[in-house]
Amino acid sequence: xxxxxxxxxxxxxxxxxxxxxxxxxxxxxxxxxxxxxxxxxxxxxxxxxxxxxxxxxxxxxxxxxxxxxxxxxxxxxxxxxxxxxxxxxxxxxxxxxxxxxxxxxxxxxxxxxxxxxxxxxxxxxxxxxxxxxxxxxxxxxxxxxxxxxxxxxxxxxxxxxxxxxxxxxxxxxxxxxxxxxxxxxxxxxxxxxxxxxxxxxxxxxxxxxxxxxxxxxxxxxxxxxxxxxxxxxxxxxxxxxxxxxxxxxxxxxxxxxxxxxxxxxxxxxxxxxxxxxxx
Amino acid sequence: xxxxxxxxxxxxxxxxxxxxxxxxxxxxxxxxxxxxxxxxxxxxxxxxxxxxxxxxxxxxxxxxxxxxxxxxxxxxxxxxxxxxxxxxxxxxxxxxxxxxxxxxxxxxxxxxxxxxxxxxxxxxxxxxxxxxxxxxxxxxxxxxxxxxxxxxxxxxxxxxxxxxxxxxxxxxxxxxxxxxxxxxxxxxxxxxxxxxxxxxxxxxxxxxxxxxxxxxxxxxxxxxxxxxxxxxxxxxxxxxxxxxxxxxxxxxxxxxxxxxxxxxxxxxxxxxxxxxxxx
Numbered sequence: 001x002x003x004x005x006x007x008x009x010x011x012x013x014x015x016x017x018x019x020x021x022x023x024x025x026x027x028x029x030x031x032x033x034x035x036x037x038x039x040x041x042x043x044x045x046x047x048x049x050x051x052x053x054x055x056x057x058x059x060x061x062x063x064x065x066x067x068x069x070x071x072x073x074x075x076x077x078x079x080x081x082x083x084x085x086x087x088x089x090x091x092x093x094x095x096x097x098x099x100x101x102x103x104x105x106x107x108x109x110x111x112x113x114x115x116x117x118x119x120x121x122x123x124x125x126x127x128x129x130x131x132x133x134x135x136x137x138x139x140x141x142x143x144x145x146x147x148x149x150x151x152x153x154x155x156x157x158x159x160x161x162x163x164x165x166x167x168x169x170x171x172x173x174x175x176x177x178x179x180x181x182x183x184x185x186x187x188x189x190x191x192x193x194x195x196x197x198x199x200x201x202x203x204x205x206x207x208x209x210x211x212x213x214x215x216x217x218x219x220x221x222x223x224x225x226x227x228x229x230x231x232x233x234x235x236x237x238x239x240x241x242x243x244x245x246x247x248x249x250x251x252x253x254x255x256x257x258x259x260x261x262x263x264x265x266x267x268x269x270x271x272x273x274x275x276x277x278x279x
Numbered sequence: 280x281x282x283x284x285x286x287x288x289x290x291x292x293x294x295x296x297x298x299x300x301x302x303x304x305x306x307x308x309x310x311x312x313x314x315x316x317x318x319x320x321x322x323x324x325x326x327x328x329x330x331x332x333x334x335x336x337x338x339x340x341x342x343x344x345x346x347x348x349x350x351x352x353x354x355x356x357x358x359x360x361x362x363x364x365x366x367x368x369x370x371x372x373x374x375x376x377x378x379x380x381x382x383x384x385x386x387x388x389x390x391x392x393x394x395x396x397x398x399x400x401x402x403x404x405x406x407x408x409x410x411x412x413x414x415x416x417x418x419x420x421x422x423x424x425x426x427x428x429x430x431x432x433x434x435x436x437x438x439x440x441x442x443x444x445x446x447x448x449x450x451x452x453x454x455x456x457x458x459x460x461x462x463x464x465x466x467x468x469x470x471x472x473x474x475x476x477x478x479x480x481x482x483x484x485x486x487x488x489x490x491x492x493x494x495x496x497x498x499x500x501x502x503x504x505x506x507x508x509x510x511x512x513x514x515x516x517x518x519x520x521x522x523x524x525x526x527x528x529x530x531x532x533x534x535x536x537x538x539x540x541x542x543x544x545x546x547x548x549x550x551x552x553x554x555x556x557x558x
């Protein structure tokens with residue numbers, strides 16, 4: 001199969017490595033508006049060739065969109081205008097806005113919306129790694145709106161990458177993503193800022209910060225180029241979860257103020273429940 | 280050297296393994312009010328023998344206090360009442376209250392306050408692991424209030440464990456700890472609660488939660504038995520940092536409400552600065 005990857009960053013690049021390595025792709029064509037990314041992708045051997053977007057579409061069986069989500073929303077209708085038999089798949093972190101943008105497109109069936117739930121705090125082709133998706137989950141959204149061929153391509157592709165499949169509608173996907181991914185990022189960004197703003201003596205942070213701090217702020221290294229479009233697309237859900245999170249923190253705060261350490265204990269105990277579901 | 284470890288949990292147990300393995304301790308005597316912990320410690324080969332607290336003190340060169348911090352505050356004066364030449368060292372996460380509790384003790388010099396900055400979200404003797412402290416920092420507090428012998432013991436002990444030494448006064452220690460450790464825990468507890476409370480369908484969390492979520496809530500598995508005493512001791516500093524953190528989250532919130540994604544971008548960019556100091 002000839003696959004075009006549009007946007008050769010962490011996700012697109014890692015998929016390119018994996019799909020070439022496991023033989024699912026015979027050829028990977030890389031498309032990126034940033035020529036430096038294409039250079040890096042060739043040097044990292046992520047792609048076999050490059051082309052303009054339309055030439056790449058014409059030569060491919062499958063087009064994977066792995067740009068920031070606002071670019072996906074903008075590009076997808078144009079790509080669908082161009083396709084004939086080809087299947088188009090996105091791997092973005094938000095879905096409702098995207099599916100609305102192509103709801104009435106005559107080639108809607110050629111498109112399948114997916115979201116492999118994997119990533120790191122790094123970005124760009126230099127961040128691409130093999131094994132990123134191994135054993136993780138990938139969401140397939142609104143399956144019934146895509147052709148059988150499109151669904152089959154997506155299912156076979158993720159299965160070849162050793163991913164488990166989860167089927168959700170777009171709305172469910174965006175709500176769940178706000179809870180299990182987007183809020184974690186805002187929490188990390190805020191924690192990093194809190195510490196950076198108060199701590200003037202940076203060496204001290206560096207010296208004293210142990211594993212716990214490192215893991216809670218790790219995501220604060222994430223790129224705003226990727227994340228601002230996600231927060232823009234999923235604003236309402238993220239606001240809901242963020243309100244809830246601020247309320248929960250305020251509960252801890254008011255128990256500290258009241259020195260009600262018995263209730264504080266119970267609240268921690270309740271949060272420990274997370275270990276039942278996250279090993 | 281004969282060393283007594285009072286409180287054989289994650290930290291005490293891991294120190295016991297390390298100090299026996301590197302030859303710093305000839306014998307490790309384990310003391311714990313929980314007899315189940317002593318059993319587990321024997322089975323895990325963390326300790327060589329056990330004794331009552333006073334017998335253990337009498338036989339030892341060094342006594343390490345690694346119980347929850349409220350127990351340390353309670354025990355330390357009693358242990359100092361009993362010691363002759365022995366050195367007593369605590370490894371607790373808060374210092375101001377503790378140092379006040381023994382400020383006028385006639386054996387104050389025999390005590391040295393320390394805090395090895397390492398840990399995991401697990402607790403108890405079964406959580407003890409070798410290598411926990413390797414390459415990390417240990418704080419030595421208010422060094423000038425301890426005898427030269429006490430300082431030497433602490434310095435040699437942590438150096439033998441391949442730890443770097445940082446010297447702080449008690450107040451600095453407690454403020455810094457609030458920033459680089461205690462707030463991370465509250466943030467994780469709150470994040471876990473937020474997600475647990477809203478998400479009824481637990482399988483979904485389990486399936487979709489990828490590495491990012493896992494790392495930000497990892498600390499929510501931490502034991503309230505250890506952490507509530509820390510928040511009690513360091514309440515004022517933790518409240519300051521928590522207020523700051525809630526304010527920062529509220530900044531993100533109000534930018535989302537206003538759809539001011541340009542400022543949102545700048546805030547994320549600023550938080551990315553954390554990568555300069557945390558590799």
